[in-house]
Amino acid sequence: MAWLDAHILTIILMCPVVGLGIVMLIHNGKDLLIKQVAAVSSGLSLVLSLRVWALFDASTAELQMVERVAWLPSAGINYIVGVDGLSLAMVLLTGIVFFTGVLTMWELTNRVKEYFAFTMALVAGVFGVFISQDLFFFFLFYELAVLPMYLLIAIWGSTRREFAAMKLTLFLLAGSALLFPALIGLAHYSGLNTFDMTLLAEADTDWGGMGLILFGFIYVGFGVLAGIFPFHTWSPIGHVAAPTAVSMLHAGVLMKLGAYGVLRIGMIILPEAMGSWAPVIAVLALCNILYGAFVALGQTDLKYMIGYSSVSHMGVVMLGLATMTHAGISGAIFQMFAHGIMTALFFSCVGHIYDRTHTREISRLGGLFHTMPRASTLFIIAGMAGIGVPCLASFWAEFLVFVAAVKTWPIIGILAICGLVASALFVLRVIQKTFFGPPLEAWKDLPDISNGMLPARLILAGTLLVFGIIPGLMLTNLDESVRALVAVLAG
Amino acid sequence: MADDLNTYLIISCALFAIGLFGVLLRRNLVAMLIGVELMLNAVIINLVAFAKFSAPEPVTGQVFALFVIGIAAAEAAVGLSIVLAVHKSRGSISVDDLQELAG
């Protein structure tokens, strides 16, 4: 057992990789066996991420469960894996969304083997990013997480899938084109010639002008994936075209990679540059919140609406990071977790509706509350979380971020609070149009979510509720690490 | 024209230039081959001139020249065989007919 605890993070990373290997060996025809292997590997990674949560000691800010292997010392690369307050929630989020994603796609019939193989590669990349503490491995897993998206969307997607897949992949990789020089530049200009993040962070090198440029590259590079304002147009198109579980994984977890990247690499290693970039990040985040909400209001397709709502909620995350205060950053990380779960729930419900009605046009849907009470209630729970109704996880996140924002930049804070109304507007409009109102003839006898498919969504709704009622669960773990980060940022 | 290094260098550069323009401007493939041969001969003159005038022990230059002569001959053989193949397949050895492969 001790061995397991010592190498728990690598084992979590290996779950999807081993799963991928096994799936590749299974003959193409045996769909059920492939799904079971996927379920076991995702279930195992979820259980282990819960164990990491349990083992986590909230009283220290240092990295825990660290595994360090000198990989290629001549080039300054070593395999360092560890988790601290900032990444703990993200590991759990990935575990949950991965497991529920696999369950949601249980009824897939078209090319099952390749689907689960690519999904597991993607998730291995995501786990890798959240646990790795070395820039080389961070970027390796980051790109590994982005590439399978192309095939997942292009093969199993729906509307304009090839165009959307290509646009999404090129947009994200254009972002990573900026990251390449930035990450290498960090190792070079710090004079340490190592990619070990903790060393880079501790050695308070004077970056000078180069620090600003590097931070700019990192912010825009990772920001593209986090959907910051001018670079967000790929995310709605990508979500609409992607199959359900892929949009769950994508909006739920992948967009957090971007924000996590800015946090872990930008803010910790280049604190002074963060200081001077913070106002820009805050203004762009404000645009994200308001602009995303108003565009979501104008959408006619359910998934587009959720896509733009993700853009709006990611704005809250970036605003929280930009405040550089304890409450703000804790709120931002809480929002990354809460929004991940919420979007996953959103997409799984929309996926169910799309599979039954084969349309996502809000105008053609109506009165679904009576034909599909389960799907509707779950969608409304997700919607309420989106609006920031209390006793659901997103409330605490937005509450902390907005309070911190008003404290640091009163004008931006107050304007950001208007985001509360904007998000209420577009979510309620959709709920009213699709679920309330008289049940339409066309959708008379549609089956509701079956008992088999319900547990996945219940897990998601349950997590929202648990973290909504007991925010302490999340905040105590974050506390020390964020305090240390704020101290670094304060310089 | 004094019998010293500069004269030979001038001659070899001139020869090299003539050969180069032969390759670039002549329409006929065989003429282009001749141009390449001229360039190689210019190099040979160069080598021998350096060996005679400025090299500490001249033998390396002359050996190098011998090698170049040998290889120039091989080159001519290969070049002509390819020109022959072109003639068989295209029926002409003018450069203007060799423009199908593009894009």
Place this chain on the structure above:
Amino acid sequence: MDWGLASLFLPELALLGTALGLFVVTTTVGGGESADLRRAGAMADRVAFFGAVFAALLALVPAEGQLFFESYAVGGFSQSVKLLLCLGLAGSAWLSRGAARGQVSVRDRPEFHLFLTLATFGMAMLTSATELVGFYVGLELSAYCLYLLVAMTRREGDHAEAALKYFIQGATLSAVALFGMSILYGLSGTTSIAGIGAAVTAEPTTLALAAVLLSLVGVLFKLAVFPFHFWAPDVYEVANDGAASFIAAASKVGAIAALLRLLTLGLGHDGLFWILGGLAVASMTYGNLAALVQKDLKRLLAYSGVAQAGYLLMGLMGRDEAAWSAAIYYGAAYLGLLLLCFIVVVEVGRGREDARLPISAVNGLYKKSPMLAMVLLVGLLGLAGVPPTAGFTGKWLLFKAALDGGAFWLILVAGINNTIAIYYYLIVLKAAYVDDVEDPTPLQTSPLGPKLGVAISLAIVLFGVFPQWVMPRLLDAVAAIL
């Protein structure tokens, strides 16, 4: 018979032995009956393949020392490159067995393999030559063999034109390079690269640097760097698959080794490296942009080769062991990735009469042969520099070395280029995985083809994730020649 010296020359001896064997086979071909012609052809395939594998094994034997009056250095660097060359030869020989798709007439097959082996021998000489004469002879020997290989495609058509263009550009540029070498000889009075290097660094006059740049032209031509790359698209597209795979993979590794050898001349001069940097950016951008609009798979690989040469050249801006070892690592990765792509080209192209292969030929590969589709996936994503393949690690190490040479903004250009490149790699991948095909009959591939592809892709992924198995050895090897 003192085995001492001969032990240094083993891989070359193996290659010469194979060449001799093949030469004997070519003499027996005389008669016209097709039966023994086919037998001779099959015999030639076997001799060539096992000869190459034997040579590769011999290259593993550690050897250290000088031959032929210090003009032929054998060491870690040369032996590792020779290993790669022999593997490349084995791969190409295997790909062109039975002259895949019958592109080389049965009568010419023994000669085909003879020239392949001689070309590899020439490049092996090039790698160890520490002296201009040996360097030049090796360069020309391999070049002439390649021209003939391209000209050997059986069917009438454009192969002769491609071969001629290849020859004319090659001959002219090697003459220019020779002119530069002669001036270097004139300035330094010696033909040993080390001697010349010392003379050039002693008084770095413009003439000396210009001569160095001129002498580099021959190698840049072989590497297909931007202004000297015009031969590549035509040759890849039209040459028979065996020759094309050899030119794309093995000859590029040879070119890299030659460049590393020759570049030691101008190590001290920033100006020279900034011009190389300029060439690198030009070839990256040109290669990637031109590849965007290609419809033929092999022509696309050619332009991608030009772009990869650009990345490699930029990596060398670091001018230290890290850069040199990264270059070899990237060369090895590139060799493996190209072999993967050509396995798919050969298997998919079987039965097509024309040597060309449009991208649509790969449509629906996921259904026709899932294993080949996976091989293509790893090959293309490796070329695109996507983890966990060796392509990614290679690019990372290359760009890290480039940054040590102060090329931060060049790396940004390289990053953007990489994104542009991903577009056309994904276009091919889309054809293989997404586009459907009318007759989903499974592709009858050769028994060994896909399995060899899977083995190579596994090796590429493993070397990508565990670079430390090979990098330390490369670093020591490179330290010897720098």
Place this chain on the structure above:
Amino acid sequence: MTLNAWADIAIGAPLAVFFAMLLGMRAWPRAVVGLSLLSALAVALATWMMALNLPEGGFTSSVPWAVTDDFSVSFGYRLTGLSTAMACVVGTIHLLVQVYSVGYMADDPHKARFFGTLSLFATAMLGIVLSADLAQTFIAWELVGLASYLLIGFWNAKPAAAQAAKKAFIMTRFGDLGLFAGLALMVSRLGDLKIDTVLLAVEANTWEPGFVTAIGLCLLCGIAGKSAQFPLHTWLPDAMEGPTPVSSLLHSATMVAAGVYLFALLQPLFLASEFTATFALGLAVFTALLAATVACVETDMKRVLAWSSISQLSFMLMGLAAGSQVAGFFHLVTHAGFKCLLFLSAGLFIHAAHTGDLLAIGRKVGRSAPVAALGLVVGCVALSGFPGFAGFMSKELVLHAVHEQGMVFYSGALLTSALTAYYAFRLVFLALFDPERESVEAHPSAALKWQQGVVVILAVLTLGIGWTGGDLARHLGASADEAHIHWMSSGVAFAMVALVLGAGLAFVDFGRGGERAGSFAKFPAMHRFFASGWGVDAFWRTFSDVGIAGLTRLALLIDRGAIDRTVDGTGAATKVLGGVAARMQNGRVQLYLSIALGLLATGLLALGAM
């Protein structure tokens, strides 16, 4: 049982019922209803126990909920005179409405969902009332908004109900913006939002006046949203789409009173800045007048009561803004009583007549439903401020308090109370004394007994509440005479004149038969203006059509037009560049060589220059 335990029951029991409903809604609906009634009883009991054995200095206990360095939120209870009194009001009314709903919802298939959401509302309302931390108040405040959204939209098959629910939620959300901004501003000064710390900070008045005014106005904005004050009041009349028990519990007695309760709780903060106090008073008077005029011309029974609630809420705010916590709060208590009675009896009328329209009810039902008629009469008399009844006792205190604030406000208040009397009696005459009443005999169903029982109890309570002013004041910690009516003062006289004028005019218009159009009909322009709610609703509709839709179109334009086009443009441009590069390879070998050697020459020259 310690006070803490009682408070836990008050908040925990209904929450448990809500979750039971969520999980087991379809399986055993009757069980959920039973549980809900039981929990309502427990809550009422808990609130009364808390009120009765409240220690002298009040009782506060809290546990940290979310802690960060800059600011932390705690969950807990702060039992004072004010909070326990309000809790009792909520507990009792909630119990009565739940009992009434058993009858009202007897044949509705989604019964369990109704009771579950009603319990959720109870938890949230008590969360506001008992909270010790303004952050917890804000959280409960939002939850109440959610409960009201779910309850208004209970019959979500009806598009009108769904639209009303959305409108209610969004309009209260506008108000919540102000509340959140106020709280956030306060937090930037204090570490946490505990009510005691806030009140201490206000007493110490360390903050500069501008800051206090800003906070006051922000909080007022939140109160205007929740307690339907001008301009955020148009959602309340539409909220009548919901079932009648919801209208009675939420939209008259308890939920809308949350804003008033918050004002009473933080009264020192509002009164600390002169400007906020007068602004609040002016706003209250204006809203009261507006609502009263609209109530006079409204034809639907429940909408009349809704506009009347808005008007009475403004009376409470007037009392508080004028400085007397007892007056405002006492009016809240009495209003909760008689308005709930009016709504429940309206429910009976609408059940009998199957329509909400006053004239139709008058014709179809009229006096044939005795209990409903009794409820209506007692309610309207109390509402109109007939001396001795509940309405008069509390409104008199309010008028007395407003009297000191200057004649303008006082005259406005008097005019409003006259109008109140007018529409109260108009209601009675139209509903009960309709000359052409066809006597259709009502068929009392078994369930009706529950409803009629509750109406009778409430009628008795309404009669009694008027006299409890004194001990309520004592409970609030103020002296008893604060709640004493100065019978012989000029204020009472003016109030009597207003009452007689209003009632008289109503009798003249509707009492004696005739075309019963009402005197307002004589001025058609004014009639239409009042009927449209002074055009406020139209303003909000244009705001959303032009403003929000316009912004959306602008955002879409930017998104599709500018950003998307540039992105696709760059993609296409690179392909065009690719074409150019590929064309460079045009097949002529001599061109290739010239390009190569030309570039080489430039390289050599560059070397020379370097």
